[in-house]
Amino acid sequence: MRAQVNWTQTARLRRLDFVLRPWTDAGLDADRITAELHSWMLTFRPARPAEYIRAQLARQAADSHQSEQFEAAEGWDELEASGVFTASRPGLVTDVLQGLAQGLASYSARQAAQGFDDLSGAGTDAEADFAVFLASTDSTPAGAFR
Structure with missing residues (x-):
């Protein structure tokens, strides 16, 4: 050595x-x-x-x-902390997108109150995409998001 x-x-x-x-x-x-x-x-x-x-x-x-x-x-527990990422949650994507839609609406309202361009106006692509996806999740087969 x-x-x-x-x-x-x-x-x-x-x-x-x-x-x-x-x-x-x-x-x-x-x-x-x-x-x-x-x-x-x-x-x-x-x-x-x-x-x-x-x-x-x-x-x-x-x-x-x-x-x-x-x-x-x-009191850090590695198994407990990583459990969220390993759990099977079929509605996880839907929950995330609903949270994003709420955040976008809140942000748009705050921007509009300050006099800036409003993102929730007619024909914005992001809001329409969120709405289409959230409306289509009811017909999604169980387990599609595993």
Whole structure:
């Protein structure tokens, strides 16, 4: 490993073995450790490579611990958060378009109150498209939007 990562060549083998112990204990082999060290893309050569590696690993461990603490403090549940995206909702597209139609109507009313061009005037394409789609969803076969 030391021969493959040029900036580690001045470090003593025993010291490298000691600072890389978290990775070797985690089951990483020499090729994977070499790839990890190369992924740091150093543009300089550390004066003490083993100490640099030790500091980087400590920083990564602290960052990981801190993010775990934040997630625990906020009560973040990945399964619960992604459940909305995995649930089967046949009316999801209809609900979204109805929300967009309401938003467009609200925006148009606000623009008209301020004296700007009104988007809900006769013949606007967006409003007509929303109305046609919403009217046609009643005849849509069940499961068309899964």
